[in-house]
Amino acid sequence: MRLLVIGAHHDDAELMAGGTLARFGGEILVMTDLGFEDQKFDKYSILILNQKIEEKIAEYQPDTVITHWWGDANQDHVIVNKAVNVACRPTPGHSVKRLLFGEVLSSTEWGTASFNPTYFVRINPKEKSKSLEKYEEKIREFPHPRSGLAVTFLAGYRGATAGLYAAEAFEVGRWID
Numbered sequence: 001m002r003l004l005v006i007g008a009h010h011d012d013a014e015l016m017a018g019g020t021l022a023r024f025g026g027e028i029l030v031m032t033d034l035g036f037e038d039q040k041f042d043k044y045s046i047l048i049l050n051q052k053i054e055e056k057i058a059e060y061q062p063d064t065v066i067t068h069w070w071g072d073a074n075q076d077h078v079i080v081n082k083a084v085n086v087a088c089r090p091t092p093g094h095s096v097k098r099l100l101f102g103e104v105l106s107s108t109e110w111g112t113a114s115f116n117p118t119y120f121v122r123i124n125p126k127e128k129s130k131s132l133e134k135y136e137e138k139i140r141e142f143p144h145p146r147s148g149l150a151v152t153f154l155a156g157y158r159g160a161t162a163g164l165y166a167a168e169a170f171e172v173g174r175w176i177d
């Protein structure tokens with residue numbers, strides 16, 4: 001798997017796929033690192049976001065892309081989902097064969113739609129927690145969903161759903177073999 005995880009903000013990639021990245025390796029693209037302003041993605045033309053994402057995909061040639069789910073409460077996430085969908089259009093010869101949507105605690109479960117994952121990746125929850133250590137200032141106390149305990153509970157619940165000790169779960173946007 002040649003994996004690219006595209007998140008709007010710092011820590012989104014690790015919350016969606018920190019364990020998957022630890023298992024398979026891959027790269028992370030954070031849109032705020034490209035100068036897009038936190039919580040204000042709606043002020044940019046979506047074309048500019050598309051182009052930045054297309055540039056990264058052309059350079060890295062991932063076969064698998066994980067990004068935000070379309071129903072998140074956070075509107076930056078929704079915009080990134082739309083832009084990634086456009087950048088991953090399955091034109092002939094396009095590198096991306098798998099487009100997956102992941103969940104971000106305190107955004108996905110706070111949306112008004114229901115996240116229904118059908119693809120599960122076995123992870124080591126300790127590796128996932130480790131990937132989040134550098135964002136200590138963003139981690140709150142339980143029962144806030146963006147707490148270490150909630151991250152571990154979710155990994156356990158997603159795992160149990162699929163007969164695994166711990167997992168990250170994704171909705172499938174597109175899967176081409």
Ligand SMILES: [Zn+2]
Pocket residue numbers: 008009012074076077104
């Ligand atoms: Zn975010």
